Amino acid sequence: MSSTYEYPRPALAVDAVVFGLDDEDLKVLLIRRDLEPFRDRWALPGGFVRIEESLEQAVRRELQEETGIAQVFLEQLYTFGAVDRDPRERVVAVAYYALVKLSDHRIKAATDARDAAWFAVSEARGLAFDHERILAVALERLKNKVRYQPIGFELLPPQFTLSQLQRLYETILEQPLDKRNFRKKILGMDFLVALDEVQKDVAHRAARLYRFDRKKYQQLQKHGFNFEI
Amino acid sequence: MSSTYEYPRPALAVDAVVFGLDDEDLKVLLIRRDLEPFRDRWALPGGFVRIEESLEQAVRRELQEETGIAQVFLEQLYTFGAVDRDPRERVVAVAYYALVKLSDHRIKAATDARDAAWFAVSEARGLAFDHERILAVALERLKNKVRYQPIGFELLPPQFTLSQLQRLYETILEQPLDKRNFRKKILGMDFLVALDEVQKDVAHRAARLYRFDRKKYQQLQKHGFNFEI
Numbered sequence: 001m002s003s004t005y006e007y008p009r010p011a012l013a014v015d016a017v018v019f020g021l022d023d024e025d026l027k028v029l030l031i032r033r034d035l036e037p038f039r040d041r042w043a044l045p046g047g048f049v050r051i052e053e054s055l056e057q058a059v060r061r062e063l064q065e066e067t068g069i070a071q072v073f074l075e076q077l078y079t080f081g082a083v084d085r086d087p088r089e090r091v092v093a094v095a096y097y098a099l100v101k102l103s104d105h106r107i108k109a110a111t112d113a114r115d116a117a118w119f120a121v122s123e124a125r126g127l128a129f130d131h132e133r134i135l136a137v138a139l140e141r142l143k144n145k146v147r148y149q150p151i152g153f154e155l156l157p158p159q160f161t162l163s164q165l166q167r168l169y170e171t172i173l174e175q176p177l178d179k180r181n182f183r184k185k186i187l188g189m190d191f192l193v194a195l196d197e198v199q200k201d202v203a204h205r206a207a208r209l210y211r212f213d214r215k216k217y218q219q220l221q222k223h224g225f226n227f228e229i
Numbered sequence: 230m231s232s233t234y235e236y237p238r239p240a241l242a243v244d245a246v247v248f249g250l251d252d253e254d255l256k257v258l259l260i261r262r263d264l265e266p267f268r269d270r271w272a273l274p275g276g277f278v279r280i281e282e283s284l285e286q287a288v289r290r291e292l293q294e295e296t297g298i299a300q301v302f303l304e305q306l307y308t309f310g311a312v313d314r315d316p317r318e319r320v321v322a323v324a325y326y327a328l329v330k331l332s333d334h335r336i337k338a339a340t341d342a343r344d345a346a347w348f349a350v351s352e353a354r355g356l357a358f359d360h361e362r363i364l365a366v367a368l369e370r371l372k373n374k375v376r377y378q379p380i381g382f383e384l385l386p387p388q389f390t391l392s393q394l395q396r397l398y399e400t401i402l403e404q405p406l407d408k409r410n411f412r413k414k415i416l417g418m419d420f421l422v423a424l425d426e427v428q429k430d431v432a433h434r435a436a437r438l439y440r441f442d443r444k445k446y447q448q449l450q451k452h453g454f455n456f457e458i
Contacts, residue, residue, distance in 0.1 A: 008232040008280040010241055012321060051237040051319060055310035079308045079323050081284035090280060092241060092323075094308050148377070228457070 010081075010090040014059040015046030015131070017095060017138035018072060019121075020102035021155050026121050026171050027102060028135060031066050031113035037087050038128030042119070044135070046093065047112065059096045067116040068108035072098045077138050085130045093129075097138040099172075101155050121174075146172050147229045150191075153212040161199060161207040162186065169229055177229075185229065191217040239310075239319040243288040244275030244360070246324060246367035247301060248350075249331035250384050255350050255400050256331060257364060260295050260342035266316050267357030271348070273364070275322065276341065288325045296345040297337030301327045306367050314359045322358075326367040328401075330384050350403075375401050376458045379420075382441040390428060390436040391415065398458055406458075414458065420446040 018029040030042040045066040049058040056074065064070045074096040081092045102118065109116035124135055146152050152168050166182050186192060191213045198206035217227075247258040259271040274295040278287040285303065293299045303325040310321045331347065338345035353364055375381050381397050395411050415421060420442045427435035446456075 002233050002235055003237040004231050004233045005238070005240075006231055007277070009234070009238045010278065010280065011234075012239055012241065048236070049239065049310070049321075051239065052312060054312055055308065055321070076307060078305060079284065081278075081323065083281060083283055092278075092284070094310065094321075 010092045011086075012049045013046055013091050013093045014049055014055055014062060015044040015093050015095045015134060016059050016063045016074060017044055017077065017097040017135055018063070018067075018069065019097065019099045019138070019142060020105070020118050021099065021168065021171060022102040023167070024171075026174070027118040028121050028124050029067060029069070029107065030117060030119050030124060030127070031109060032115035032117075033112065033128055034114040035112050040114070041126065041128040042124070043128035044095075044131045045113065045116070046095075049094075055094050056096075059094075065111045066109065066113040068110065069100075069105050072100055072105075074098045077134075077141055080130060080134060082130070093134070095134050095138065097141065099142060099151065099155065143173055148227055150212065150217060150227050159195060159197065159209040159211050161209060163207060165210075173229075182229075189220075189227065191220060239321045240315075241278045242275055242320050242322045243278055243284055243291060244273045244322050244324045244363060245288050245292045245303060246273055246306065246326040246364055247292070247296075247298065248326065248328045248367070248371060249334070249347050250328065250397065250400060251331040252396075253400075255403070256347040257350050257353050258296060258298070258336065259346060259348050259353060259356070260338060261344035261346075262341065262357055263343040264341050269343070270355065270357040271353070272357035273324075273360045274342065274345070275324075278323075284323050285325075288323075294340045295338065295342040297339065298329075298334050301329055301334075303327045306363075306370055309359060309363060311359070322363070324363050324367065326370065328371060328380065328384065372402055377456055379441065379446060379456050382443075385441075388424060388426065388438040388440050390438060392436060394439075402458075411458075418449075418456065420449060 020027040020029060029045065031045045033039055033041055033043050045063050047062040049055060059074055075098065077095040077097045079092060079094045083090055085091065107116045121139060146169065155168060156164055162183055165186065166177055166179065170177055192210045193213050195209045195211060197209045199209065249256040249258060258274065260274045262268055262270055262272050274292050276291040278284060288303055304327065306324040306326045308321060308323045312319055314320065336345045350368060375398065384397060385393055391412055394415065395406055395408065399406055421439045422442050424438045424440060426438045428438065
């Protein structure tokens with residue numbers, strides 16, 4: 001059953017940039033295309049929006065179908081609408097992005113994806129379509145976001161050391177941070193609670209553990225406080 | 230000449246939220262619809278994307294056609310894709326926003342718009358479609374943006390007083406700012422140059438004039454400085 005319209009319409013697609021964090025570096029979830037165009041090339045998971053589903057539903061469905069990943073908090077990134085971004089015909093893509101803890105998610109390729117894998121962001125090259133550009137835009141947005149919103153804490157265990165927190169920021173921001181400045185800034189923000197506990201089973205001197213006090217953060221925010229790393 | 234596709238496709242539209250600043254308040258540019266649905270209701274300027282034009286080209290064309298406004302720096306805001314946001318059929322709208330100096334732009338309604346006018350943001354109520362929601366999202370983005378990027382300066386004359394600058398921020402942020410804190414913050418940022426001149430032709434004591442040093446700002450930014458009001 002085909003559909004006929006008075007004027008030509010672009011196809012509408014969704015793509016997902018899922019960043020995964022482990023101890024080493026920032027990764028991005030890619031699939032290997034099983035169909036033309038760009039068959040065998042790595043690409044962001046995604047696909048066409050069905051007429052009865054919202055954009056969010058579409059990107060969730062595609063992500064689950066192609067990579068097996070569900071229950072990810074996806075945020076809309078940007079809509080890519082250049083006339084020639086797809087060799088087949090005009091396709092406008094609404095891109096979403098997410099940041100997850102890598103160890104929380106098992107991936108499994110299916111449907112249009114021959115394979116699915118985590119790539120270090122710096123090694124995600126030669127992607128299909130304009131997906132390298134989409135990735136670059138997502139990376140910039142992510143860096144901006146972690147600097148101004150305390151989302152990093154969700155990726156750490158409930159109790160963490162300041163070194164772990166610093167490494168998390170360094171990984172996402174892809175740059176080293178001065179230890180003394182970082183601690184001063186973080187502790188000056190007043191929503192990190194120093195616990196009476198220290199790390200266990202470590203070879204070096206055990207570091208103090210902290211937790212993030214979300215209630216306090218929300219209170220501070222109400223009073224005009226602004227998070228910034 | 231109609232177009233036929235294997236699967237149904239949403240229609241793709243663009244909408245523009247153009248904020249205009251004058252001495253009194255923050256305004257938004259609306260058009261009065263001349264066609265169903267929502268005939269006679271006020272709405273954001275916008276319309277359908279043609280198959281051969283980019284999203285940016287489409288929103289520029291619609292804005293010029295419906296309001297006469299050209300040469301505005303439009304930035305993509307968000308894509309609204311709820312299944313039922315248009316009573317006719319599914320329409321996905323890519324929204325853009327801009328901030329202009331009201332006195333720089335003359336408006337003139339045409340094509341699908343019976344009328345075009347500036348409304349105080351607080352009085353833009355009862356709009357067509359989900360345009361109130363789009364406006365709310367744009368307003369939030371604008372407030373966030375002026376706080377972290379020095380875009381306000383483009384809306385002032387090249388030489389301005391600190392009171393003018395403060396009023397600009399208060400208008401956009403829709404809240405009063407403490408004068409002493411504001412001055413301390415702004416002058417601490419080191420890219421405002423105090424001139425040897427003062428205001429002319431004012432009844433009260435003439436205030437010192439300042440200018441924004443964009444080069445200095447860009448240098449500071451390179452060294453990791455972050456603007457924040």
